[in-house]
Amino acid sequence: MESMIPHSYNLLMVGINYRTAPIDLREKLAAGAEKTRQVLSRLRVDFPHGEFMLLSTCNRVELYSAFPIGKDPSENALIDQLAAIGSVSAEVLTGHVYVRHSAGMVEHLFRVASSVDSMVLGETQILGQVRDAYQLACQLDVVGTMLHSICQRALAAGKDVHENTGLSEGRTSVAGVAVELIGEVFDSLADKTVLVIGAGKMAGIMVKHIKAQSPRRLLVSNRDAQRGSVLAAQLGAESIDFTMLDDGLTQADVVLTGTSAQEPILTSGRLRNLFRARQYRPLFIIDVAVPRDVDEDVGKLxxxxLYNVDDLNRISANTRLQRGGELEKSHAIIQRHVEEFNAWLGARNSGPIVKALYQQCRDISDRELAAMFAEQHDLSDAQQEAIKKFAHRLVGKILHTPVTQLGQHSVVDRRLQLATAVKELFRLTDEAAKAPDNPEPTNRADA
Amino acid sequence: MAHLRFIPLNLPEAAAAAIVPLILLASFYFYARSKLTHPENVPADAASKSLTATWLAAVAMGILLILLALRAATAHSLVSTVANFFDSSLVLALLVLIAWVYYRLTHQLRDFAPFLLPMAAVLLILGITLSFTSERQFHDDNPWTVVHIISVLLGFVSFAIGCVAGVVYLISESQLRRKNRTQWTFPRLPPLDRLERFTRHCIVVGFPLLTLGAVSGIFRAVEDPHALGHDWWFSPKVLLTAVAWLIYASLLHVRLAPALRGSRCAWMSIVGFAFLLAVLIAANWMPHG
Known part of the structure; x- marks a missing residue:
């Protein structure tokens, strides 16, 4: 069926993301700018007819491609290429990799660029990452008419969603919620000190988000001093001795705790004693430890x-609910962009067929007119002209609806079926129905 | 000693003045409806509600301006325009509304600005109510009176804004402490430390004005001992002013009293302003000048 569709391009994407693959696999496949260059250069050599874009972020690695029909590689060939990025065998990717074809690939990229597919719904970073991936592919000259068009429209869709919905007006991850709450207390962290107690995993994730707010100082304190100083070195933070914790608490404006201690290490008594030394400055405490590091009473000081993981989760869930409406709005915007793109694609694909169809009908009409005029000698020139006009108008009127359907049917796959049907019903020659811009490598940067 | 004639209130003026606080409260209602979120109730057509709020407040401001212009046209001088409770409450409300326009246009405090609208409404309601119970009028032949009225008015506006900042601080803090956002919530209020800084700014501006107002008031009382009676320094007006002055003075010294940070600062800006309102009411009930 696929080969019968008069679709001048095959679109194919293979990828893994945070939902389908564990972090260690994503890390293996993650490609920085230099690695991406290498991958794309190799692809250009291996598949001279293809167009490519490699989108690699910490949450996803996706290889987008467009091939002229007949020149397209198999899914597996592309999956092999994806595996090769991380120097792993394709079997490793089994069960983690997903594949998107034609309209599915277009919609997927539009969703990704709009951050609807992101782990942190509404984040704006991904739009820049898609743009960078596209620009890198452009630099290496592996993008042609089709991917140019898809990428540019994806960027437009992403921008549209960010600007016209409330989706990006906040982040919904637990860490994002914590950062938002800190923002309700402190104007900025630029003159604030953040203290991290413990070197647990959850605290590590949270600290990255807080560090992105560029606090003036970042202090790390851990019971195991060695692990503490390792984490401090990783974060570019100052390490302070666990026995000197009170000093750290005095300096801190934001405290993030995630130790494995069985007993609370921060009690209201301990903090109350520090009030004077702290000059009664506001203190924001995030407790991500289980069991808790901070006494519940502290929140009443x-x-x-004081926020613990449960509080953050609850607020995060609420926010997600609140943004439900925005998500629907985003989907509607993405759908509109997909349809616009499909209309463009349909017009592009059906153009040659429509032309051939009109040509054939006009030829028939001209032939029949000539035969009729040869038999009917008593027609005046004016009468002949009138009959000619009538015949052409009739052809136009009869073909108008089918041609409109061919180019603008709302379901893209149905449109392709219709095109095939027309081709077969009218016996349009392949020559006539061929796409005008048969893509050659020289044709690549023409959009 | 030429006593100013009190410009009597006529019914259309009183009615127009009474409508303004209602419009202001309606405006704040629309603003709140456009902002307040609830998990099951995300504000629909928030933009149009917010626009309605802005229009209503602008209309209220227009009515106030026209009313003041009419009142000023019949008065002897600009000072005498504000030398009674009715007119001075119009001026106070107008100044608060000018502050609303200003902060609405800033980036830092735009979400604080709408909370000034109910404050303007409260000041108007108080002024109108008081003007019905008394027709007291200042003498304007004493230069200290002019200084007194102007500095008190400006100081009053400054403290009123500080009081609103304190209220918004407490709203934001209680939202933070509530920890669940399943109840009605004002999203995106200014951060607490910005609100606190702003409260202190208001007090820093208002304090010298209040001091000047008090001092000029004392000079006036000394120059004209009969105006306030002989025991004027024991009068509720003076005592209440002294309390408010002390509250604000203590807030100015964070370094000396660091415990007065955060919600305590917010509470004190509110309590201080409550004392000032009490001064206004007490002044209205005092027997003379």
Whole structure:
């Protein structure tokens, strides 16, 4: 069926993301700018007819491609290429990799660029990452008419969603919620000190988000001093001795705790004693430890705000609910862009067929007119002209609806079926129905 | 000693003045409806509600301006325009509304600005109510009176804005402490430390004005001992002013009293302003000048 569709291009994407693959596999396949260059250069050599884009972020690695029909590689060939990025065998990717074809690939990229597919819904970073991936592919000259068009429209769709919905007006991850809450207390962290107690995994994730707010100082304190100083070195933070924790607490404006201690290490008594030394400055405490590191009472102290993981999760869930409406709005916008693209693609694909169809009908009409005029000698020139006009108008009127359907049917796959049907019903020659811009490598940067 | 004639309130003026606080409260209602979120109730057509709010407040401001212009046209001088409770409450409300326009246009405090609208409404309601219970009028032949009225008015506006900042601080803090956002919530209020800084700014501006107002008031009382009676320094007006002055003075010294940070600062800006309102009411009930 696929080969019968008069589709001048085959679109194919293979990829893994945070939903389908564990972090260690994603890390193996993750490609920085230099690696991406190498991969794309190799692809250009291996598949001279293909167009490529490699999108690699910490949450996804996706290889987009477009091939002229007949020159397209198999899914497996592309999956092999994806595996080769991480120097792993294709079997490793089994069960993690997903494949998107034609309209499915277009919609997927539009969704990705709009951050609807992101782990942190509504984040704006991904739009820049798609743009970078596209520009890199452009630099290496592996993008042609088809991917140019898809990428540019994906970027437009992403921008549209960010600008016209409330989706990106906040982040919904637990860490994002924590950062938002800190923002409700502190104007900026630029003159604030953040203290991290413990070197656990959850605290590590959270600290990256907080560090992105560029606090003035970042302090790390851990019971195991060695692990503490390793984490401090990783984060570019200052390490302070666990026995000197009170000093750290005095300096800190934001405290992030995630130790494996069985007993609370921060009690309201301990903090109350520090009030004077802290000059009663506001204190924001995030407790990601289980069991808790901070006494519940601490949250009742004046000018002290305490949030634990449950609080953050609850707020995060609420926010997600609140943004439900925005998500629907985003989907509608993406759908509109997909349809616009499909219309463009349909018009592009059906153009030659429509032309051949009109040509054939006009030829028939001209032939029949000539035969009729040869038999009917008593027609005046004016009468002949009128009959000719009538015949042409009739052809136009009869073909109008089918041609419109061919180019603008709302379901893209149905449109392709219709095109095939027309081709077969009218016996349009392949020559006539061929796409005008048969893509050659020289044709690549023409969009 | 030429006593100013009180410009009597006529019914259309009183009615127009009474409508303004209602419009202001309606405006704040629309603003709140456009902002307040609830998990099951995301504000629909928020933009149009917010626009309605802005229009209503602008209309209220227009009515106030026209009313003040009419009142000023019949008065002897600009000072005498504000030398009674009715007119001075119009001026106070107008100044608060000008602050609303200003902060609405800033980036830092735009989400704080709408909370000034109910404050303007409260000031108007108080002024109108008081003007019905008394027709007291200042003498404007004493230069200290002019200084007194102007500095008190400006100081009052400054503290009123500080009081609103304190209220918004407490709203934001209680939202933070509530920890669940399943109840109605104002999203994106200014951060607490910005609100606190702003409250202190208001007090830093208002404090010298209040001091000047008090001092000029004392000079006036000394120059004209009969105006306030002989025991004027024991009058509720003076005592309440002294309390408010002390509250604000303590807030100015964070370094000396660091415990007065955060919600305590917010509470004190509110309590201080409550005392000032009490001064206004007490002044209205005092027997003379």
């Amino acid at each position: 004046p000018n002290t705000f």
